[in-house]
Amino acid sequence: MTLQSSLAPFVAAPAADAGRLDAMRRAAWHLQGVVVLCPDEIDAQHPFLAEIVRSWATMRYGARKDGK
8 A cells, every 4th residue: 555645746766776777678679679788787798899989979969977
């Protein structure tokens, strides 16, 4: 049972944990054909591929605010 409060619309939902994020990425792939990649996760095994992903994202969406 979930209790609702009049403050509920003003309280932010908790951030998704790593497992929930992975489930959302999997669902995006299976349901919409969208791939969500994290270059930092790719970097250790495939640095060239990680750089391609970063370059494509920068070209498409602009530079990241943190400068990575």
